[in-house]
Amino acid sequence: MADNRPIGVFDSGLGGLTVVKEILNVLPNEDIIYFGDTDRVPYGTKSRDTIRRYARQDEAFLLSQNVKLIVAACGTVSSVASDIGEQLPVPYVEVVSHAAKAAVKATKNGKIGVIGTSATVMSGEHKRVIENLLPSAKVYVQSCTLFVPLVESGFTDEKDVIVYETVKRYLEPLKEAGVDTLILGCTHYPVLSRAIKRYMGENVTLINAGISTAYAVKEILSEKSLLNDSQNPSVQRYFVSDVTPSFKTTAHLLLGAEPTEEQLSQVDIEKL
Ligand code: DGL
Secondary structure, three states, rough: OOOOOOOEEOOOOOOOHHHHHHHHHHHOOOOOOEEOOOOOOOOOOHHHHHHHHHHHHHHHHHHHHHOOEEEEEEHHHHHHHHHHOOOOOOEEEHHHHHHHHHHHOOOOOOEEEEEHHHHHHHHHHHHHHHHHOOOOOOEEEEEEOOOOEEEEEEEOOOOOHHHHHHHHHHHHHHHHHHHOOOEEEEHHHHHHHHHHHHHHHHOOOOHHHHHHHHHHHHHHHHHHOOOOOOOOOOOOEEOOOOOOOOOOHHHHHHHHHOOOHHHHHOOOOOOO
């Protein structure tokens, strides 16, 4: 059996394109419908109630597009609103639990760092999931508020002093704690991997939540016989709530390609 409907992926903005990139690496035949809430981004500084209301609207939009599975690419939504996603009529995949599993597998000294937005860190979700899997784990969390604006402003080069000093400022406590594994718990952070690695050192394993999630999507689709069996290359459609002036450059940075005019549409997410 197969199911050739698209996979729905959503995020607070364009950050989730890093997750789309990984899904396409692992599942090149799958079609994708992406929704990025570029009008209301960031979610990471908003209240729990607001994030949950937005998540419901984003998921309702993807369901209206007849998707077969929904991925919450957003670390913030995955941390504070996954119970809502789990009630959807299609399989739901979030980015916290798969990254946590990968981190537990990778750690040797049991000291795991987690970085994300303020809402992600305040939720305590990663710590809860990791401690469930490995009760002896020591989990160190840190919100890195400036990482998203840094990436969106194009500051990603590990040799850039601004990038290096910002990374150092946030990650110093985790380095001092001796974490050997670090979960990149926010969509944008994989773009800073080289800078993070440079500061944390080669011996620290970075867990890209997008990669762990992409493999989980493959496993779920295969278990449920929902894989796309067409031999055609993936068709992708990108919906945003605002086409911002920096759309093209940011999309290029995060996805590695620019969606074409035909692939891009604007939706009024509040009115759906
Ligand atoms: N996409 C968000 C996340 O992964 C980061 C941007 C935001 O704060 O909305 O948590």
